[in-house]
Structure formats: C-alpha cells, structure tokens
Amino acid sequence: MSEADQGPERPGLTPRQARHIRIALSAVIMIAVGLALVLRLDTTHSVLTLGFYGIALTLSGSALILSKHGRTRVATAVLGSCVGLAVAAEWAVASLR
Template identity: 80%
Template structure:
C-alpha cells in the first residue's frame, strides 16, 4: 500500500480525550477553589471573599458541564474567567484592607 493512499495522521487530542481532560481539570479546580474558600473564611470573614470564590465555584461547575457537552473551548474560557475573577477579587479585597 502506498503512502499516498493513507490519509494524514491526526495530531493532538481526540475530542473524547479533550473532554476528559477538561472535565478532570474543572473538577480539580473546583475542589481547589472550595478548599481555598474554606481556608480564607477561617482567616477572614469577608462576604466579598465568599462571593468571589462562590462565583468561581459556579463557573468551575459550569465549565465541567460544558465539557461534558463537548463545548471544550467555551469551557476553557469559562474556567479561565472563573480563576481570573477569584484572583482579581482576592487582590481587590486585600488591597482594601
């Protein structure tokens, strides 16, 4: 069989692998945000801190659901937005004190 008949090899992840990775990443980040929320509430009793981390938890869960539905690029954007929001909110609350 000649090489001209065989199609080009696909590089990168298959869609199923990409979904699995993003689901696992979303779950790990969701757990990390939850633990960070618990630790931060132990040291400071700020409603703003709880709100920012709560939003990050919601966005992490949304990214998990989006990944399961095959919307991996959108899930990545939502997950990045959640992390950025929590980090920016934490910085803003710390700078106010």
C-alpha cells in the same frame, strides 16, 4: 479506500480525550476553589470573599458541564475566567484593607 486517500493524521488529542481532560481539570479546580474558600473563611469573614469564591465555584461547575457536552474550548475560556476572576477579586479586596 487506501491510506493515501485518507490524508495525514492530525496530531493531538481526540475530542473524547480533550473532554475527559477538561472535566478532570474543572473538577480539580472546583475542589481547589472550595478548599481555598474554607481556608479564607477561617482567616476573614467577608461576604465579598464568599461571593467571589461562590462565583468561581459556579463557573468551574459550568465549565465541567460544558466539557461534558463537548464544548471544550468554551469550557476552557470559562475556567480561565473563573480562576482569573477569583484571583483578581481576592487581590483587589486585600489591597483595599
């Protein structure tokens, strides 16, 4: 098979590189959410705060597992919704006070 038969190479990341990046990103976000939870529990003892950050930790862990199994697009959507959920919920609770 000659080079002309192979077609142009696709630019971007290989699937393996994408998985590794999403796994690392999920782990970093999981650590950041855990740290934010500890800091928020120092300032407020709200069950809602614990619940929102607990959901965010669970979803970021799910994104890590999804990335490990090659579902990087789904993992990105789950990770984005996880961060968005935690930020929006925290903002909503803070605005009620």
